[in-house]
Amino acid sequence: MKIKIISYGHKFYEELDEKPPYHDFLFSLRDFINPFWVPELKDLTGLDEKIHEFFEKDERTLQRLEKMEDMLKDFIDNFLDNTHRADKDQLVFAFKCTGGKHRSVYFAEKTFKRLKDHYQDRLSFELDHVDLVKYLADYRAKTA
DSSP, X not given: OEEEEEEEEXXXXXXXXXXXXXXXXXXXXXXXXXXXXXXXXXXXXXXXXXXXXXXXXXXXXXXXXXXXXXHHHHHHHHHHHOTTSOOOSEEEEEEEESSSXXXXXXXXXXXXXXXXXXXXXXXXXXXXXXXXXXXXXXXXXXXX
């Protein structure tokens, strides 16, 4: 079975009454402070170390990661142990924030690593930052 983790931006889908990327479970991270409003962080993404440092200085970030990890592990374990379920070859866990650039990318990355480390010999994994390419293309255009 494959665990797929995605990040995406709310403003590209729900705000436009568009259907968001397919997911079985959704975590909204819009309650966390948005680095977009911090001038020196605005142009960075959730892949950048400065964004990691920004989130990790807030104890709530680590608490949320631990709670999500525990919940997802519990669900995955129950899902795998349930012999009566209709076989499903993939579970998709989505993380969203406003733009799909900072918060959702950071949390998706961290959760992906934690789950992959835990289940590495039992499950396959995929990570997709659905909307990040929009920002990377814009960044390349500005610096070209």
